[in-house]
Amino acid sequence: MDFASTPATMRRPLRVAIYARVSTTDQNPEGQLTALREFADRRGFEVFREYVDYITGDTTKRRRRAPEFESLMADAKQRHFDCVLVWKYDRFARSLATLVTALNEFHALGIDFISHTQNVDTTTPMGRLFFNVIGSFAEFERDIIVDRVKLGLANARAKGIVLGRPIRDPSAMERIAKMKEAGLSLRQIAKLEKLSASGVRKILLRAAAAHGEGINF
Known part of the structure; x- marks a missing residue:
């Protein structure tokens, strides 16, 4: 009631x-x-x-x-x-x-x-x-912010700007890819590189995308 x-x-x-x-x-x-x-x-x-x-x-x-x-x-x-x-x-x-x-x-x-x-x-x-x-105004404001973010990302990509955190060790991508090809698991690679398993996964996905390839984990 x-x-x-x-x-x-x-x-x-x-x-x-x-x-x-x-x-x-x-x-x-x-x-x-x-x-x-x-x-x-x-x-x-x-x-x-x-x-x-x-x-x-x-x-x-x-x-x-x-x-x-x-x-x-x-x-x-x-x-x-x-x-x-x-x-x-x-x-x-x-x-x-x-x-x-x-x-x-x-x-x-x-x-x-x-x-x-x-x-x-x-x-x-x-x-x-x-x-x-008030709710309508808040939703309108959120939509504007989302649209601005999407436009900014699209402009950055069009200009060739690499988004995300800078890579601290440019050689790590190739090194990790080779270890994966050699049959090492994500956890084994992570231990050797002093990274998390999820971090290794992201690097491998980035490497695959750069070469236009798929990857199996």
Whole structure:
């Protein structure tokens, strides 16, 4: 039985995680927290925990960790709460990529998201559309990245660029191929060359491809 169809008398309060973030130039989160506490109280939510990050406004330190954000995401994976309540997007995530990633994770975990001042509330039927829109943008971004990677690889191959890690010992390919022809196993060759068996296999496959031949292991 899902939450929406459960009789009100049988429902437990929705557990919410309140998240607030302030910079070192604005070090009092109480404005955000008071409003979010009042909102949670009006809706009959049970506050699981408040997470507050203090992030520097110094542009040279923008990659500073947000430990409370990380704690919130870890607790989300443990399903310690049902919903995340924030003041607005930019008080929750410091970049669009972080926002999209977090929201996709919440959606996958069945955790709702409310942005108090922006009228986004996925606990409502209309608000659930928000997750679908975010998911569409994330999929679009992934497709663009994949297409760019494929195009880059194709251009590199067309220019004769050898992809992958550089070969540390150019003579190893011929040496290993001869040992294989002599009947040595992958493990025996690996021991002699101080490589892993999978590494030997890759070198043999590369040698076969270079000569247009097949190979049996």
